[in-house]
Amino acid sequence: MSSEQDDDFAPSQTTGYKPGEKKTLDEYKSLDANDESLNKWKESLGLHKATGPSDDPRRVVILQLALEVEGRPDVVLDLSTPDALEKVKDQPFVIKEGVSYRMKVKFRVQHDVVAGLKYLQVIKRKGIRVDKTEEMIGSYGPNAEPYEKKFQVEEAPSGMLARGHYDAKSKFIDDDNFTHIEWAWVRIL
Template sequence: MSEEEDFAPSETTGYKVGEKKTLDEYKNLDATDESLNKWKESLGLHRESGPSDDPRRVVILQIALEVAGRPDVVLDLSTKEALENVKNTPFVIKEGVSYRLKVKFRIQHDVVAGLKYLQVVKRKGIRVDKTEEMIGSYGPNSEPYEKKFQLEEAPSGMLARGHYEAKSKFIDDDNATHIEWNWSFDIKKDWN
């Protein structure tokens, strides 16, 4: 399996991506359809659009590792410089600990449909994990959104301890990649 295939989102049989529409088209779409109006409200289309101070439609501000009773391990993803720092700064995860990832992001300019998080983790060049988490569809908003992922458990035992390389990206139903980066972590017996 090539790296490109390894890092591709899964496809749902029978699912067809809808026709791309502008923000104004969504706002005016079937104004008398009550269920559609509820969906548009859930996207925040009843509000004024958010800021457009950045050319990106999806601005990933940070992703964090949340562990009960500990401060979050926060990876700043907001700028190119921050991404470089993340790439060069591995962090430690205690073996066997329960954790969840959470992401904070802004949507600008237009509706983003089917935003997903993809992650491939390798150890010594061999894929050991692939994560695909649906974030959802969002409209522009001045306030950042936050999405918490499912609870997971870090592997444990002597064979699980060591250095891991990860590659992550955020992609949407239009196959637009909004951000992609490499990072690494170490699984250790304790937090040090």
């Protein structure tokens, strides 16, 4: 990745926020084992059931990325397999100029707790960055059932100069691990 791309994907830092110490799933399970309310909280995170295939080391598995526009069916990009991930580069979303839209992601957490999962998206047109989105997704425990997160509603650019093809690169970051997705984001008509 070039230095410019590294700058594009540098997450912002919240002043005064310091992430907690990383703990393993076993450490969370044994933490204050006699505290009933803490045990209920740990159960809600799914800490008593590690999931995921042993040959897949990923903690966060992105299953789908979708575009939600009121009045039409969602446009869904299947990201569940490496082949599907490769195909999304050639499947742009198509939306009308000035329309309100929302991105959403469906993902699964496996093997361990994920703390502070963030979503970063950089949109470029003709190689020039026109938008950068950064949103905190949250912390999740391992679960066989996927989670879904809807992002803030945004408005597509409008006007003759805004019409055209935009490229997007997305990154889902947890701790030092990340999943990088490159896709042909949107064509505005």
